[in-house]
Every structure is written in C-alpha cells, then in structure tokens.
Amino acid sequence: MDTLCQSLNPLPTVALSTGSWIVLTGAATNVACALVGCFLVLRRMSMMGDALSHAVLPGLVVAFLFSGSLGIVPLFLGAVGVGLLTTFLTQTLHQYARVPSDASMGVVFTSLFALGVVLVKKFVGGLHFDIACIYEGSLELVPFADPIFGLPRPLFTTLVVVVVNLAVLVLLWKELKVSSFDAGLSTTIGFSATAMHYLLMVLVAVTTVASFEAVGSILVVAMLIVPAATAHLLCDRLALMVTLSALLGVASAVLGYWAAVYWDTNIAGMMTVAAGVLYGLAVLFSPRYGIFSTMIRNLQLSMKVLREDLLAMLYRVEELGSDKFLTADEARQAVGSRWLARWGLAKLYRTGRIERAEGHLRLTEKGRSSARQLVRSHRLWETYLVKHLGLPLDHVHEPAHRVEHFIDEQMRKELQIELEGQGQDPHGREIPE
C-alpha cells in the first residue's frame, strides 16, 4: 500500500551510505526551497510559504483520489492546481470582496487545509495518511524508499523540482527580478506582475509538495524563508543572494544531520534548527546590519570623535599662545573616559599627529593641520547657526561640537560661500584657513 511515510524497502541501487542519502535529500529540498524562497522574501510574502504548505493538502487528496496512487505526476498536478486556485481565491477575495489581504490569505488557506483534512477522513480512510508524518517528515526513511533511476524516490522527486525551479529562474531571471522590484513598471513593459505572481505561487506549491514526503511541512516552510532571509542580510546582489541562500540550505542540511545524529533526534527538525542558528549568526555578525558590526562601527566612530576632540583641544591651547602645555594626563582627564583616551592618544602618536616634549603633548605639523580643519569646521558651523538659525551665542558651542566631526572639505567650502568669507566666528575668534 502507498503511504506518505514510506514503508521499508530494499536499499536503492546506487550504493551510498544511509547518511549520505539523507543529507543529499535534505540538501536538495533546501536548495529547491531557497531558490523560490528568495523571491518570497523579497516580495514580502514570506507567510505565503507557510500558507501554501497547508493549502496543498486538498490538492494532494484529490490527485490521489483521481489517480489512485501517490505517483509524482498526479501529485505535481494537484499542487499546481492548488497553487493556482489559492492564489486566485486570495486575490479575488482581496480585490472584489474587499477583504484585507492578510485576512483573505488566512481565510483561504485555513479553509483549504480543513477541507483537506475532511477529504482525508472521508475518502482516504484505508490509507495510512499520517498527519504527524506531514509535520516532521521521514528523512530517516528516505534511503529505504523505492528507487527511481537508482535514487530514492523522495530524492528523485526533489531533484526534479530543483531542476524545474532552476530552469524557471534562469529563463525568467529578468522578469522575476523586475516584477519583484517594481510591479508597476513590470506590468507596463509587458511582463504582467500578476502572471509572475501566479507562476511563483505554483513553484512554491510544487516545491512544498515535493518536499513534504521527505522533510515534512515544518522544514519546508522554514527552508522557503530562513536561508533566503539570511542571504538577504549578507549580500546586496540578487544573483549572489540566490546562490548564497542555496549554499546556506546545503550547509543547514549537513550541520543539521550531524547534530541530529549526535543528539539522536529528528533530522528534519535539526536541519531547521541549523538554518535558524545560521540566521542568528548572520543577525549578529552581518558586515552591514549585524549587531556586532554595528557595535564595532559605533566604537570606531566614538574613537574618531575622541581623537579629534584631543587634537582640537591641543590646537586651542596652542592658539591661546600661553606657555602652558597639556600633559597626557591632563588631556585624558579633559575628555573624560580615561582608558579610551589612552587608546586614542596612542593612535595619535602612532600616526604622527602629536609628539611628547618634556612631558607635554605637542601637535606635529600634520596634527596641527588636521586640528585646524576641525576647528575651522566648528567655527564655520557656529557662525552658520547664529546667522541662519538665529541661535543665541551661548547655544552654539554644543551643537557645533557634535557636528564638527561630520563636516568634510566639500561642506566647509559650501559653508564658506554661504557665509560670504566671514573670517571670524560669533565669539570673535578667527576661523582658521
């Protein structure tokens, strides 16, 4: 008897260890999911994967009832049918019955899933249609499934889907790209965004169905979204994102299998966890948005501000023309945070901006010219604030102190022009050239 959970069969004809078959099947599933998942994530339709994976159930049952088997072709036809139907129903409800789009999605998918459950109970009574198995999948049993062309059936099915997805992506790359980025433009130049939406939904449905048998619905839903979302954090080219998400899918399969064997637990579940862990790492360490990299960037910025404050302070002392020079200790005290200040001073020595003479700190020529630009920025900004924002004199130092670090040569020129070459700041001090 056909079942969704495969019964024990002889090993497939291609000789590989049990573990290799499992990892291969998991990896193929993840790749198939990641390929279409990227577009779900970019179109902000991540929940469609979840929804479709539930809605396909009645399609499978109907396909089974008509064909009397769980062969690949009827299964895929059922999936395509359901993919089209659900997309149509959701859109129609949203457009014509004016149901909000999230609600129409919720209504359509839950109802279809319920319909599927009812159909199973009513017509497929004799069949071992195991619901738990749909959730968790049965990766463990993959190596023992009937072989097709020497490959276990679930692996073969999934590979077919990988090829289909890949073919669609290659053929319709620019169409998918433009319709995901700018649906309006896409439609006006002849690539109907609605048609592309339907196509994508069909691919998602087919991918979901093909992957069900082996890995179950949890892994499918996760793999549609998680590797794609991880890749989105890590790169900013579409081709790179799709490639990386596929690689992340493979990595999740390998890591997940290894961890599941180690802890002796459900393999599909562990692969999902692995994908989640990779996502977590990306959130922490992504070079652009990672929490960790943001912290490092913030620290670098505060170090830069601190160094510049030290330079400007030395410059101002020099400017007063007194004989008194700051010692390193005094300088550290003046900027607060003593440890960071020590660090900042060290860098200033190293880059040759300050030097020590008789226990005092002195600007080198290089340091003096950096400091001059900074003080210039500060005073230009103060002058600008007084002249154009009408701030009183005692309110301009603080804001200028904050902004001075971000004013570059270009802006200094603009300010200079704006202030018509005014040579003094509002406190009557010279604006250095």
Added chain:
Amino acid sequence: MSKTAFEIHDMTVAYHRRPVLWDIDFELPEGKLVGIVGPNGAGKTTLIKAALGLVPLASGKVEIYGKSYQEQRHLVGYVPQRESVDWDFPVTVRDVVLMGTYGRLGWFRRPGRAERDIADRCLQQVGMASFAKRQIRQLSGGQQQRVFLARALAQEAQLYFLDEPFGGVDAATEVAIVELLHTLRSTGKTVLVVHHDIQTVREYFDYVILLNMRLVACGPVETTFTNENLQKTYGGRLTILDEAAEAMRQREPNR
C-alpha cells in the same frame, strides 16, 4: 500642426464601482512638457495608471499615437512614485537602469553589452555615472529619483509619464530634472508630469492638465493656467460628483 501623442476619450475610472475620475477627455500634441496639477485625491496618479493599463477603465479609451496602449507599449516610459518600491532590494544602480531596457528585449532574452552601454549612458545623462555599482539602499532621495529617471531614459520612449518626480528631492536634483525635461522636449518627446508645486508650473511646463476628479481644463499654460481655472481646481470637490459616486458605490439611487 503637430501629431497627437496622447489622447483620452471619455474615460471614467472607478475603484469598487466608485468613480474617482469622471469622463476625462483631452488630447495632447507631440513634443510638449505637460504638468498634471490638482489637489490631493484629485486622481492624478490614477490618471497615469489608467493610461498605462495598470488600473481598469470603467469606460472610455486611451490612445497613444492613435493606437491602444497594448500596441504601443514600446513608445511609453514610466517613472512611478519613488516610494512605490523597496529600496532595500538587492540590486545595483545599474541593474535598476537596465530594467528600462527589459521591455524592448521581450521575454527570456537577457540584457547584454549593448543594453549595459545604454544604461551607462543614461546614468551619465542624470549625473549618476559614478554610482553605477552602488547598492540602491545607499542613495539619497534625490539620487533615487535620478536613477528612476535614468531607467525611464533607458526605455527610449516617445511618451513619458512621471509620477511626482519632484517629490522630496534636493534643489540640485530638481534642476537636473528640469534640464532633462528640456532635453527630452528638444528631441520631440512628450512628457506628462504629476506635479504638486503650483508655483513652478509656469516655469517648467508648456501644457497643463488641471484635475479634480474631473478634468477642469487642459491646454497651453498661458491660456489655461489661469486664476479662474485654479480656483475651480482647488476650490473643493463638486459635492454632486461625490454624492453620485457614493450612490454608485452603494448601487442604489440616492433618496
């Protein structure tokens, strides 16, 4: 007498049966810069979307150089509102501009060297050549708008629709856009621009379409952009139109 580039016949557009544009009817000669002006909710964006076939018409028709939009797609360039897309999308500036060439390529064909050259040339025209390899997320609002304009240029169209290109851009970009409009006009293109700032209409445009759910006036700026017409456009909606629209939405006569 120059050719008619764009024509709308008795067009009504409705959302959920409630008309938002009533019986619009006008034609525009080739080679003009046309401002579409009206208060918020007047249907300016809807007018453009209807012309481009993005929203269905309840009645009437749209003609581009005498034929339907479907036949004349290749003659039309479109710049949607900047906010309508996700600027976090993983593409470069050049990728976005390349999308302008997709329509000409048709299904399945990939852009090649020739298309990349076009894209680079268009980027140069809007002064964004040095940004070609940047991720679009890193652009300022004005830069985003210029990229969109470059993409429209890459469409190499005859008739352009720009939805609020001046919205939230810096002064430099505004100047660049105006220059670009003049270049387009000098090469015989027709450009329709949804515009918010009535102060600059006289300065920027040759023609003006005054819109407030219905067409108030359409014609050369000197004769059409009058105080009287402006008053009609901005002096509140016509209550009768609103009532009729509401009645049609509820599908029963007002009692």
